[in-house]
Amino acid sequence: MTRLVTASVALAGLAAMITLDASATPPNPYKAPKLLALGSGTAPSGGFCGALPDPAGK
Incomplete structure (x- = not known):
C-alpha cells in the first residue's frame, strides 16, 4: 500500500x-532548442573552470 501511495x-x-x-x-x-546540442561551437573565454592554466604564466 505504501508504494502505491508514494507512486501515486x-x-x-x-x-x-x-x-x-x-x-x-x-x-x-x-x-525550441536543438534535440542534441553538444555546445555552441564558440571557444570558451573569461572564467572557464575547465580551462588549463597557461604554462607561460600570462
Whole structure:
C-alpha cells in the first residue's frame, strides 16, 4: 500500500509540474532548442573552470 501511495503522489506531482510548465509558456517548436546540442561551437573565454592554466604564466 505504501508504494502505491508514494507512486501515486510522485506521478501526480510530475503531472502537476508538466501542466504548470505548459500553461506558463506554451510550447513553440520554432523556438525550441536543438534535440542534441553538444555546445555552441564558440571557444570558451573569461572564467572557464575547465580551462588549463597557461604554462607561460600570462
